[in-house]
Amino acid sequence: MGMTAVWKTKGEQGLEVKEAEVPKPKDDEVLIKVKATSICGTDLHIYRWDEWAANRIGKNIPYIFGHEVSGEIVEMGKSVKGLNAGDHVSAETHISCGYCFQCKTGNEHICENVKILGVDTNGTFAEYLTLPYRNAWVNDKKIPHGLASMQEPIGNAVHTVFDGEVAGKVVTVTGMGPIGVCAVGLCKAAGAEKLIAVGRHANRLAFAKEFGADVLINGKEEGVDVKKEIMDATDGKGSDVFLEMAGSPSSFNTGIETLRPGGRASILGVFSKPFEVDVTGIVFKAAKVNGINGRKMFDSWYKTKSFLGSGRIPFERLITHKFRLSEIEKGFDVLMKREGMKVVLEP
Numbered sequence: 454m455g456m457t458a459v460w461k462t463k464g465e466q467g468l469e470v471k472e473a474e475v476p477k478p479k480d481d482e483v484l485i486k487v488k489a490t491s492i493c494g495t496d497l498h499i500y501r502w503d504e505w506a507a508n509r510i511g512k513n514i515p516y517i518f519g520h521e522v523s524g525e526i527v528e529m530g531k532s533v534k535g536l537n538a539g540d541h542v543s544a545e546t547h548i549s550c551g552y553c554f555q556c557k558t559g560n561e562h563i564c565e566n567v568k569i570l571g572v573d574t575n576g577t578f579a580e581y582l583t584l585p586y587r588n589a590w591v592n593d594k595k596i597p598h599g600l601a602s603m604q605e606p607i608g609n610a611v612h613t614v615f616d617g618e619v620a621g622k623v624v625t626v627t628g629m630g631p632i633g634v635c636a637v638g639l640c641k642a643a644g645a646e647k648l649i650a651v652g653r654h655a656n657r658l659a660f661a662k663e664f665g666a667d668v669l670i671n672g673k674e675e676g677v678d679v680k681k682e683i684m685d686a687t688d689g690k691g692s693d694v695f696l697e698m699a700g701s702p703s704s705f706n707t708g709i710e711t712l713r714p715g716g717r718a719s720i721l722g723v724f725s726k727p728f729e730v731d732v733t734g735i736v737f738k739a740a741k742v743n744g745i746n747g748r749k750m751f752d753s754w755y756k757t758k759s760f761l762g763s764g765r766i767p768f769e770r771l772i773t774h775k776f777r778l779s780e781i782e783k784g785f786d787v788l789m790k791r792e793g794m795k796v797v798l799e800p
């Protein structure tokens with residue numbers, strides 16, 4: 454049986470929409486009929502085919518990309534447990550080995566043999582995909598598929614925000630993409646005292662406001678000194694918590710400089726190349742600087758589920774565009790121009 458799928462076939466910008474065989478689930482896999490799949494920043498790197506994509510994925514093409522999904526289980530391998538045909542599921546994208554040190558000590562998200570769905574394996578920009586059953590996360594059927602497909606990035610925000618305490622804290626978040634805006638919403642819902650959102654696009658900062666940011670700083674605006682604005686907003690004390698989601702060296706350094714002594718910085722942003730950091734400043738400040746990778750499996754998913762179910766954060770507002778899967782290029786176009794937040798595709 455054939456299906457429509459979105460392929461990366463060449464090592465250059467672009468994609469190809471063409472037929473693929475519907476995959477057969479192995480014994481420990483489920484076959485998922487895709488109902489919604491959303492476009493992520495990672496997909497943008499793959500679409501554009503930048504240095505990271507060429508180095509990381511060059512050897513995998515041709516392959517089907519995409520990794521954020523919500524769909525329905527239509528077939529199951531014979532050793533699958535705890536799932537049923539008809540279940541609505543999303544995918545934890547870190548496919549771990551289950552036997553390395555990290556996997557055996559509760560840190561599957563940083564498995565040393567990890568394979569990433571839609572990066573190392575065929576992904577979700579298709580009518581069907583196969584997934585190891587342990588990576589299938591069962592959704593409440595009341596949650597719309599478009600929203601459910603966003604749990605993977607929301608889970609990144611959950612992991613970063615709850616890497617430490619936020620209740621009663623002054624939190625600065627840099628990078629107002631969908632994950633940064635979700636982080637703002639989560640901090641608000643979790644009782645942060647004051648939320649400072651730093652971005653570079655007025656339309657995206659407007660979302661941060663809607664999600665509960667108290668102070669908006671547009672670093673691209675003329676004459677704006679981000680460091681001074683953060684210090685002013687914190688009465689000269691600095692933030693208790695700094696969440697870096699921009700992947701920008703200047704955001705990182707400004708966030709660290711404006712962190713109060715003993716504060717916590719959690720870094721989710723990915724930086725395109727190494728850069729200079731004042732480590733002595735971090736040492737004397739006794740700051741905690743933590744890298745964040747993926748989602749805690751599956752602690753971040755349980756938390757995400759409860760926030761989704763609570764209706765306290767307007768996550769659905771982030772879906773600014775919906776297209777058919779075959780019109781995926783329109784989605785990339787919108788995101789390349791920074792006109793949208795989250796683009797959801799339906800087969």
Ligand SMILES: [Zn+2]
Pocket residue numbers: 493494495520521605606
């Ligand atoms: Zn993603």
Ligand SMILES: [Zn+2]
Pocket residue numbers: 549550551552553554555556561564565566567
């Ligand atoms: Zn492992």
